[in-house]
Structures are given as C-alpha cells and as structure tokens.
Amino acid sequence: MTDAGHVFVVRGRLEHLDHDATLIPTDRDFVVTPAWAAPLAAAAHGATGGSARTSARRAGTAHHTDLEDGGDDPGIDETGVGDAPATDLPGDDDAWAATVRGLRPTSWWERGWGRAADGRPAWFVDSAAYDDPEATLGPMVDRVHAVLMDIASAGISPRSDRPRPLVALPTLGVRQGGFGDLRGTVIDRLLSVCQDVVERTGVDVVVVAANDPDHAAFQARRRAAGGRHAAHLTPELLDQARMLARRALEGSLALFLGAGVGMSAGLPSWSRLIERLAERADADFGRLSSPLDKSELLRRRLGDDLGCMVAEEVRGTDRYGIVHALIAAFDCEQAVTTNYDDLYERAAADAGRELAVLPWAAARPGAPWLLKMHGDVEHPESIVLSRSDVVGYDARSRPMSAVVQALMVTKHLLVVGASMTDDNFLRLAHEVVAFQEGGPTGPAPLGTVLALRPDPAAVELWRGRFEHLSASQDADGEPGDHARRLAVLLDAVAMHATPPAHLADERYAALLPDEERPLADAARDLRRSLDAVPGRSDSWRALERALDEIGA
Structure with a gap:
C-alpha cells in the first residue's frame, strides 16, 4: 500500500x-x-x-x-x-x-x-x-x-x-x-x-x-x-474486482445502492439527514436512540411536510459523485436503491443510458431500470423514513418487494453504500434464504456486499449468503479514507467491465499491438463490405451490430 x-x-x-x-x-x-x-x-x-x-x-x-x-x-x-x-x-x-x-x-x-x-x-x-x-x-x-x-x-x-x-x-x-x-x-x-x-x-x-x-x-x-x-488494494480484492466485472459483462450483475453512495457527492448519511431535519423542526429526541423512532417523532410533528423537507435537503446537491459515475459504467440493466436523490440517474444519463425509474415509469424491454424502494425527491409523498413507514411498507409496496427478491434469486446482487441494517431489505433477504433452504439445492449466495471497513461479525452473520468485502484492511482511520479506497475498488471493476468500443476504430490504432492492427483493418473492411450491399437481408444485422460495437 x-x-x-x-x-x-x-x-x-x-x-x-x-x-x-x-x-x-x-x-x-x-x-x-x-x-x-x-x-x-x-x-x-x-x-x-x-x-x-x-x-x-x-x-x-x-x-x-x-x-x-x-x-x-x-x-x-x-x-x-x-x-x-x-x-x-x-x-x-x-x-x-x-x-x-x-x-x-x-x-x-x-x-x-x-x-x-x-x-x-x-x-x-x-x-x-x-x-x-x-x-x-x-x-x-x-x-x-x-x-x-x-x-x-x-x-x-x-x-x-x-x-x-x-x-x-x-x-x-x-x-x-x-x-x-x-x-x-x-x-x-x-x-x-x-x-x-x-x-x-x-x-x-x-x-x-x-x-x-x-x-x-x-x-x-x-x-x-x-x-x-x-498500490491501494490487496490481490484478493483485485481478484474480486475482476470477478464482479465478468458478471457485469455477462449481464448477471444487479445493483443495490445505499446512502453511502450519495455521500461521495456530499449528501448526508441517514443519521445526519435526521439531525438536519430535527434542527429545522426544532425537535428534541430526548433519550430516543433508534433512527426509526427519531424519524417517527419527526413524522408526528411535521405530518405530510416531512417528505417535502427531506426532498429539500436532498435537492441541495446537484452534482453526482465519482462513485455514481463508476457504478454507472457497469452498465447493469437492473438496480435498486433506498436513496431519494436522482444522482445515479444523472450519472447513468451522462454515460448514455436513460433509466426507467420504477414505480413511476414503465420498464421497457431490453432497457435499464432503477427501482426506488424508499421513494424519490420528485414524489415527496412516497418517501419512507419513519418506523410507521417501514412497518406499513410491505402492505403498500409488495410488488416492489417481489422485484427485489426476484433479483436476489436470479442475479448476483452487488450491495454498495448500504450498512445492511435496513429492515425492509433484511426481511426480504431472510425470506429468500428461507425459500432456498426448502428447495432441492439449498441456499445459494445472494450477492456481494462492498463495505468501507472490516467487520468480522458481519462476515460471520452473512457467510454463505453474501460475500462481504472490505475495501480497507484497517478498521480505524478516517471515513473519507475508507470511502476513497472503496472508489478505487469500484474503479478497478469499471476498468475490467468496459467493453472494447474503440477496438476497430482507426483513431485508436496506436493502442493496439502491431499483430492486432491487421485484425482491426479487416473488421473495418468487413463493415464497409456490408454497407456496399444495400439490399442485404436483415439476417446480417447481428454481424453489423457486433462490428459497430467495436468501432468498425
């Protein structure tokens, strides 16, 4: 290091x-x-x-x-x-x-x-x-x-x-x-x-x-x-980065994004958000320790205004962080978040990918989507924050829960910026584990959690269910240093997960080994040959797309 x-x-x-x-x-x-x-x-x-x-x-x-x-x-x-x-x-x-x-x-x-x-x-x-x-x-x-x-x-x-x-x-x-x-x-x-x-x-x-x-x-x-x-990551983490990149390239990786992702752009953590809201509402939490109970007190004091105040706090940040940009490069078709902000959507749009934001937009065949479990700043009435919101979540949002559980069963879920303490997410994960235990093959790993620092208890708790990776090897240190190392890990994944869109483009020939340049020339010649036959059948479209994807 x-x-x-x-x-x-x-x-x-x-x-x-x-x-x-x-x-x-x-x-x-x-x-x-x-x-x-x-x-x-x-x-x-x-x-x-x-x-x-x-x-x-x-x-x-x-x-x-x-x-x-x-x-x-x-x-x-x-x-x-x-x-x-x-x-x-x-x-x-x-x-x-x-x-x-x-x-x-x-x-x-x-x-x-x-x-x-x-x-x-x-x-x-x-x-x-x-x-x-x-x-x-x-x-x-x-x-x-x-x-x-x-x-x-x-x-x-x-x-x-x-x-x-x-x-x-x-x-x-x-x-x-x-x-x-x-x-x-x-x-x-x-x-x-x-x-x-x-x-x-x-x-x-x-x-x-x-x-x-x-x-x-x-x-x-x-x-x-x-x-x-x-220089920043262990060999084991580099191997894991390559594995996650392979999953992204083959289309088997889905994302679960927590509040830690937004913190890379200066957004507050969940606890800090509650503190800000309490300051604005002049609320005294007394001996309350649970964030859910604190939020419930704010809900009782502010009523429907709570969602609007949350939206105002989150809207104060309008530039996405480097973590948003790195994750957007994974090109995952399915993502779920408990965040209220729209920074991941902005990063994805700047990467050339328009997301359908569920449940307010319809998913399109072959197009990426983002499911916002706990609401959105553009829909303040949808924001889930207090204990009563969480208790009533399943009754109000069961179809969204089913989507999340389907991803746990069919994809490898990469959890980023989440502390694995969200009651809704944990309930869904435990239900999937119980479902798998009753099946013929038994429980299978649901995904990978990227944590900021080592947590042996969390590793033991989720063993066999989630692979628990820590970007830092030091449990102490400043949060900013841990967050930066997580960004380096995500950068390694993005580097390996990026398809070669430049490969046959003549402008990038200097980056190819000498023995591969004739292959790029041949790819461009083949693409021109296809264009030279205007009446070709649609059967050639797959080849055209493949050549276009490498810049031929």
Whole structure:
C-alpha cells in the first residue's frame, strides 16, 4: 500500500461530476468556446459553495443536461460538454470574449497555461495542435503536466469529505484542438502524465471521457498497463474486482445502492439527514436512540411536510459523485436503491443510458431500470423514513418487494453504500434464504456486499449468503479514507467491465499491438463490405451490430 494518488476514469460530463479542480482547453490566443461555460460555472460553484445551477446562470449559461453521443452532430463537443451555445449565454461574441478575458491567467502569454484570474479552481491549458499535430503533441502534454503539478501545489481544499483533492480533466485536444486523428496516442500520453503526477504529489485525478470509444480506450490502456490499483488494494480484492466485472459483462450483475453512495457527492448519511431535519423542526429526541423512532417523532410533528423537507435537503446537491459515475459504467440493466436523490440517474444519463425509474415509469424491454424502494425527491409523498413507514411498507409496496427478491434469486446482487441494517431489505433477504433452504439445492449466495471497513461479525452473520468485502484492511482511520479506497475498488471493476468500443476504430490504432492492427483493418473492411450491399437481408444485422460495437 502507498500514499500515492490514483487516476480514475469515468464516462460522464465535467460540469455534472463533483470534483475540486478542473482543466479547461483553449489555444495560444486564449480562445475559449462557449461550450466551456458550464464547467467554468461549476468550478465557481465549487469555490463558493453555491448551487451549480445558480452559478451557471450567473456565468451566463444554462445547466447542461443534453447528452454527448460520440456522433457527428456539430452541436456536440467530444471533450465533455455541448459545443452549441446555451440559450442564455451572453448575447453576442463580444460579451462572451469579455467574460473570458477576465479569466485569462496573468502568465498566459509566457507559459500557455495557468489558473483562472478570479481564483476559481479552474486551470486553462493550450491544447491545440496547430500545423503539425505529431510535432505539437509533446509540448501540449508537457503543459498538461505542468498544470497538474501546479494544481497539486495550490492547496485546494477537498469537498464532500474527500481526504485529498480530486482533479478532473477531459480528453484534451481531440476535437477542436486538432488531435482527433491521434486519439490513441493522446490517451496514452495523458494517462502517463496523470499517473506521474498522482505518484509524485498524492492528489487524485479523474479523466472524464465524453463518449464510449474514448472511455473504452482509456480503460483498455489502463488494463494493458496493469491498472495501478495494486498500490491501494490487496490481490484478493483485485481478484474480486475482476470477478464482479465478468458478471457485469455477462449481464448477471444487479445493483443495490445505499446512502453511502450519495455521500461521495456530499449528501448526508441517514443519521445526519435526521439531525438536519430535527434542527429545522426544532425537535428534541430526548433519550430516543433508534433512527426509526427519531424519524417517527419527526413524522408526528411535521405530518405530510416531512417528505417535502427531506426532498429539500436532498435537492441541495446537484452534482453526482465519482462513485455514481463508476457504478454507472457497469452498465447493469437492473438496480435498486433506498436513496431519494436522482444522482445515479444523472450519472447513468451522462454515460448514455436513460433509466426507467420504477414505480413511476414503465420498464421497457431490453432497457435499464432503477427501482426506488424508499421513494424519490420528485414524489415527496412516497418517501419512507419513519418506523410507521417501514412497518406499513410491505402492505403498500409488495410488488416492489417481489422485484427485489426476484433479483436476489436470479442475479448476483452487488450491495454498495448500504450498512445492511435496513429492515425492509433484511426481511426480504431472510425470506429468500428461507425459500432456498426448502428447495432441492439449498441456499445459494445472494450477492456481494462492498463495505468501507472490516467487520468480522458481519462476515460471520452473512457467510454463505453474501460475500462481504472490505475495501480497507484497517478498521480505524478516517471515513473519507475508507470511502476513497472503496472508489478505487469500484474503479478497478469499471476498468475490467468496459467493453472494447474503440477496438476497430482507426483513431485508436496506436493502442493496439502491431499483430492486432491487421485484425482491426479487416473488421473495418468487413463493415464497409456490408454497407456496399444495400439490399442485404436483415439476417446480417447481428454481424453489423457486433462490428459497430467495436468501432468498425
């Protein structure tokens, strides 16, 4: 184990991911396109603690929710944000240029990189290719290295209880920067630079890939380099990460997400949420110790207003955490959560997957869905929090319980961020175990629990029913350190669970071994051959899809 930082890779959008500092691409003349207004507003939000949506409006941009699909739409920038100006940007180019000039680093003309002049945690870097991309790539990468080292020494305060700063950057220079035809080489060099910086300084870096091929290429390059997760995780945990990734790829993995997932974005734990509600309601819990009883007192005092107050507390966070983004990359078709927020849904949408949220939306054949067991902020009346809510849950929500139990029987359930103390979930699990014990094969493991720290009693309690894995080997230590190590474990799963969407795409040829490049050429030739026969029957569709999935 080491105190080095870690390089994470996620599929998402910079302005939607909770982080502490960011890199913004530009050119030597400091031309910053309006597409970067939203990430710049998010950086201001991180510095001031205000709402990201409010900061976006102050910066003159809408809070982006459109998705980047990796296609040829000129309104989309593959570096991670929409390329088309938002509707409430400054009304003309001169106004936007004036806004940008106010952010230009004081040493820009000498170095081609630097921190925004107003002090927000955003650094600009000249990432343009100019006349000769191959000749200018090296100097561009050197500037990125200098920027990351400068961020590491800037004394940035981590947000969301992180133990160290998290620096986010896009795939620099691959669209308007002019390095698009060298994507494979750019990805290789960026990963090397990021790895060097985290090992030297201890900061964490997250590369935010805006489309599936880039994301797959980053992950493939990391797999080829060994992933570097061994600096933080035991060999046993790495083996478990590969096993979970195999389940994700074969479609046998389902998710159960608890409150710990939301804490990676700064959301409160269940107990802290109750404390906040008590402060607002001026409630004295006296000698009550059970969270359910405390919530019941709040329910009696506030009545139907309790759900609305919970929604107000949860809505205060509108950027998803790195754990949300990593889990979304598993591409699981079924997920269940006891959380009220919509951060996992946002992370999944930014990864190109629109979830049907049950029970308010209908599940679609072949499409992913998320079941919200305990309600949703958009439906405050549905929120389950108090003891009376839990006692009456089965009578009101038996079909949802049946769905959860069906997943326990038919899938491998990965439990993340849950303390395994939720009465509803435990009752459902014990009923499934009792059902299996009466069957011909006896009880079978229901899934895997990812815990923050070792808990021998929990291991013994659930032996044979849930595999209990602890991301940390130390029972002591700060919660933020344990949560970070859990994120590293999830990053290892995501790395192994990402399919090769880049494999036959010529732009990533530099990442392939020499002996595999003819295979990629042949795949592209075969795809072109199919297109050359316009009257082909539908029987060829399966082959077309398979070739498209690897970028041919």
